[in-house]
Amino acid sequence: xxxxxxxxxxxxxxxxxxxxxxxxxxxxxxxxxxxxxxxxxxxxxxxxxxxxxxxxxxxxxxxxxxxxxxxxxxxxxxxxxxxxxxxxxxxxxxxxxxxxxxxxxxxxxxxxxxxxxxxxxxxxxxxxxxxxxxxxxxxxxxxxxxxxxxxxxxxxxx
Numbered sequence: 001x002x003x004x005x006x007x008x009x010x011x012x013x014x015x016x017x018x019x020x021x022x023x024x025x026x027x028x029x030x031x032x033x034x035x036x037x038x039x040x041x042x043x044x045x046x047x048x049x050x051x052x053x054x055x056x057x058x059x060x061x062x063x064x065x066x067x068x069x070x071x072x073x074x075x076x077x078x079x080x081x082x083x084x085x086x087x088x089x090x091x092x093x094x095x096x097x098x099x100x101x102x103x104x105x106x107x108x109x110x111x112x113x114x115x116x117x118x119x120x121x122x123x124x125x126x127x128x129x130x131x132x133x134x135x136x137x138x139x140x141x142x143x144x145x146x147x148x149x150x151x152x153x154x155x156x157x158x
Contacts (some may be wrong), residue, residue: 024151028143035139055116060074062115065088093121102128
């Protein structure tokens, strides 16, 4: 129990890292705040609701019908309330038949859905696609990288 340090000792030890590290931390915080502002304005990783509103404004609405449906149970096994549904939908634009796969958790997808597109019908999306951008992890990685670059540029050695 003797190896514990108090709050005052911890703060003095943190202050001993020097201004280079603290400038890096400040740069990371500023970067994260800028990312939050850009996300809220819809400039960075625009939400599905905003894309749907834009598609409706342009009149880019499609009706798709379900052609197949399958599901798999998640852990714990054999519980119908914990399923992942995978549905394939088909829609026609300019005489060309296209398909769209929709994944839903716990709710069985309907037989017909409305699809939207902003510029190209090849990139149609639905309400089920919201929040599935794997690049959103960059919102957490970029501030850390900026902190590292700023701190090392100012002479901090990890």
